[in-house]
Amino acid sequence: MSNKIQNPDKNFPVTWEELHRNAKALAWRLADHTKWKGIIAITRGGLVPAAIIARELDLRVVETISVKSYDHQTQGEIRVLKAADAVTDGGKDWLLIDDLVDTGKTAAYVRKLLPNAHFATIYAKPAGRPLVDTFITEVSQDTWIHFPWDLLPVSYLQIER
Numbered sequence: 001m002s003n004k005i006q007n008p009d010k011n012f013p014v015t016w017e018e019l020h021r022n023a024k025a026l027a028w029r030l031a032d033h034t035k036w037k038g039i040i041a042i043t044r045g046g047l048v049p050a051a052i053i054a055r056e057l058d059l060r061v062v063e064t065i066s067v068k069s070y071d072h073q074t075q076g077e078i079r080v081l082k083a084a085d086a087v088t089d090g091g092k093d094w095l096l097i098d099d100l101v102d103t104g105k106t107a108a109y110v111r112k113l114l115p116n117a118h119f120a121t122i123y124a125k126p127a128g129r130p131l132v133d134t135f136i137t138e139v140s141q142d143t144w145i146h147f148p149w150d151l152l153p154v155s156y157l158q159i160e161r
Contacts, residue, residue, distance in 0.1 A: 003022050004127055006007055007092045008143055009018050009142040009143070010027055010090070010139075010140065010141055010142065010143040010144070011143070011146060012143050012145045013151060014145060014146065014147055014148060015091070015148055015150045016125065018034055018124070018147055019048065019049070019147070020063025020101075021054060021135045022088055022122045022123075022137065023048070023049040023052035023053055023056075023122060024025055024052060024056055024095055025120055025136050026049065026053060026120055026134065027052065027057055028055040028134070029055075029120075029134050029136075030053065030057065030095060030118070030120060030134060031057060033118065033134075034093055034118075035158075036057065036059055036094065036095050036118075037061065037091065037093045038059055038060075038061030038062060038063060038094055038095070039053060039054050039059055039061070039063070039094070039095045039097055040060045040062075040063045040064065040065055040084045040087060040091065040096045040097065040114065040117060041062060041063070041064050041065075041097050041098075042064075042065055042067055042096065042097065042098040042106070042110060043066045043067070043082075044066075045073070045099035045100060045147070046097045046098040046099055047085045047098050047100055048099070048149070049121075049122055050062055050097040052079070053095070053097060053120075055127050057118060057140075059095075059097075063080060063084045063086050063094075064084065064095075065080065065082065065083060065110060065114075066080065066081035066082035066086040066112060067079070067081070067106055067109065068106060069106045069109075070082055075141070078105060078109045080097040080113070083113070084113075084114065085158060087114065087117075089116060089156065090114055090115045090116035090117070091114030092116040092117070094114070094116075094117045094118070095117065095118050095120060096110065096114055096117040096118065096119045096120070096143055097120055097121070098119075098120075098121045098123065099121065099122055099123065099137070099147060100123040100124070100125070100145055101119075101121045101123070101124050101125065101128030101129065101131060101132050102105075102125050102127065102128055103125070103128055103132050104127050104128030104129075104130070105130065106118035107119065107128050107129075107131040118133050118134070119131065119132050119133050119134075120132065120133060120134040120135065121134075121135045121136075122135065122136050122137065123135065123136070123137050123138075123139055123145055124137070124138050124139075125138070125139055125140070125141045125143070126140070126141050127141055136142070155158070
């Protein structure tokens with residue numbers, strides 16, 4: 001089953017500065033929750049926010065779970081490419097970090113694997129929002145978020161030929 005975003009109604013480009021600021025804000029919201037054992041980054045989108053949050057919360061243990069559900073803009077079958085094997089107790093006292101929760105399909109899948117982890121994202125869309133414990137910004141379901149790692153740096157666009 002495939003679900004393709006042909007032409008999203010809204011485009012939401014995110015700069016590196018915005019992403020950094022929002023990841024720090026997410027870390028501040030998570031700072032008082034509990035004593036975290038570490039972070040589990042959902043790769044690839046969760047890697048950059050996880051690094052920022054780990055630094056802000058002074059966490060040295062960063063695990064990854066590699067999940068593939070998208071091929072560019074097409075969502076398909078969810079596959080775990082690498083599990084978070086070092087994480088026990090269903091993720092109790094672990095932070096599960098991703099950049100975005102969209103339809104909630106990936107989130108629901110990872111939640112089944114790590115039901116006790118605290119799931120936090122920077123951005124949340126309405127369909128996936130109930131699966132997230134903490135987030136910073138909600139955007140509409142018809143918004144396509146363009147992360148800085150998916151965009152050309154502005155300097156490349158300003159080169160005169």
